[in-house]
Amino acid sequence: MPTQAFRSVITAGITIIIGVLVYNQVFDALPEKDFVNNTGLINATAINGTVESAMLLAPVALIVLVSAVILGYVSGFGGGGGVRGQ
Secondary structure, three states: OHHHHHHHHHHHHHHHHHHHHHHHHHHHHOOOOEOOOOEOOOOHHHHHHHHHHHHOOHHHHHHHHHHHHHHHHHHOOOOOOOOOOO
């Protein structure tokens, strides 16, 4: 059962990495604002700020997931009904 938990952590990490890479590719392809003609197609600053604040939580989510796996694994040693106790 612990291998399933480790796979979940690895899958979450890979998903976050792929998400960041895809976002960077899409953000680079966005049309930029034309300051000469004062025509803005997309406000890239607002988009980048929102996604950046969301991406700051990604490492916290991974830390919580790893902590949950470790606590579940350790609680099984004491017979507390954790991962190994089931």
